[in-house]
Amino acid sequence: MLITHERTADQRLFLTKTGQTSNRDTTWKLVNRIKGWTEQIFPKWMHRRHRHIWERKWANPEFRPLWKTDQPPRELVDAIESGWFPKDQRVIDIGCGNGEVSRWLAGQGLAVLGLDYSTEAIKNCRRLSAGRPNAPAFEFSDLCQKDLRLEPAFSLIDRGCFHRIVRKLRPIFAQNIARITVENGHFLLIAGTFQDPRFLPYGGIRSERQLREHVEEIFGNYFTIKRADTTVIKAVPGQEGKPAVAFWMVRKSAWSNLANAER
Numbered sequence: 231m232l233i234t235h236e237r238t239a240d241q242r243l244f245l246t247k248t249g250q251t252s253n254r255d256t257t258w259k260l261v262n263r264i265k266g267w268t269e270q271i272f273p274k275w276m277h278r279r280h281r282h283i284w285e286r287k288w289a290n291p292e293f294r295p296l297w298k299t300d301q302p303p304r305e306l307v308d309a310i311e312s313g314w315f316p317k318d319q320r321v322i323d324i325g326c327g328n329g330e331v332s333r334w335l336a337g338q339g340l341a342v343l344g345l346d347y348s349t350e351a352i353k354n355c356r357r358l359s360a361g362r363p364n365a366p367a368f369e370f371s372d373l374c375q376k377d378l379r380l381e382p383a384f385s386l387i388d389r390g391c392f393h394r395i396v397r398k399l400r401p402i403f404a405q406n407i408a409r410i411t412v413e414n415g416h417f418l419l420i421a422g423t424f425q426d427p428r429f430l431p432y433g434g435i436r437s438e439r440q441l442r443e444h445v446e447e448i449f450g451n452y453f454t455i456k457r458a459d460t461t462v463i464k465a466v467p468g469q470e471g472k473p474a475v476a477f478w479m480v481r482k483s484a485w486s487n488l489a490n491a492e493r
């Protein structure tokens with residue numbers, strides 16, 4: 231069922247390119263607008279609903295979305311090779327899904343903690359990583375829960391989690407990310423623009439310019455964005471990747487004063 235949904239999205243790309251789906255486009259625009267309003271009015275309910283959907287997806291062994299891949303994003307490879315993510319520092323994988331990124335990082339010798347709010351995803355991660363040398367640790371954690379307490383790390387990566395968070399809860403998400411990053415620590419965020427007909431069913435920011443402004447607005451209090459590069463979230467060989475931006479951020483030190491003032 232879920233696979234069918236992903237494949238239908240693919241077919242829709244083809245049909246949209248041939249100009250035959252304008253009715254569908256209009257329907258999806260309307261559906262997304264309604265989703266947007268519902269998120270505005272009932273953000274916590276929508277958050278629970280998203281979580282329930284992820285639980286169902288991760289419980290399905292056949293779940294193979296377009297973005298799911300064992301290959302690390304090239305930005306992550308750069309971060310390791312350049313030392314931007316030092317090998318002797320812990321790294322947290324935000325919204326780790328089935329843990330592919332976490333396992334790749336652990337394979338590079340880093341100490342890794344993968345976090346996800348889907349208990350099914352965490353179960354899969356632990357099963358898939360059992361018995362490996364330097365296996366990552368995985369924990370259930372909801373990044374939208376207020377005042378999340380976890381041991382901060384120097385390096386954090388988010389591929390594909392932030393861009394699906396309910397808009398109204400994103401400030402809490404950003405504050406939690408800042409809380410679990412040490413001062414001057416590094417956060418690599420890879421977020422999609424949804425600027426592609428394959429992703430019509432998903433509400434979200436649709437232009438790169440808007441995404442850049444949005445990320446600055448949400449994370450700017452806590453992080454300095456050092457670089458923001460156009461990229462793709464690429465999974466299936468031979469298929470176009472999902473348009474995205476990679477944000478290279480450094481945690482501000484002044485933020486600790488701001489956080490203390492808020493408490």
Ligand SMILES: C[S@@+](CC[C@H](N)C(=O)[O-])C[C@H]1O[C@@H](n2cnc3c(N)ncnc32)[C@H](O)[C@@H]1O
Binds near residue numbers: 325391
């Ligand atoms: C698109 S998947 C990306 C998975 C993984 N990062 C990858 O690249 O393969 C997004 C993941 O974020 C998780 N997620 C979404 N909202 C979350 C939240 N508030 N707290 C923790 N995890 C969350 C979902 O359960 C899902 O596993």
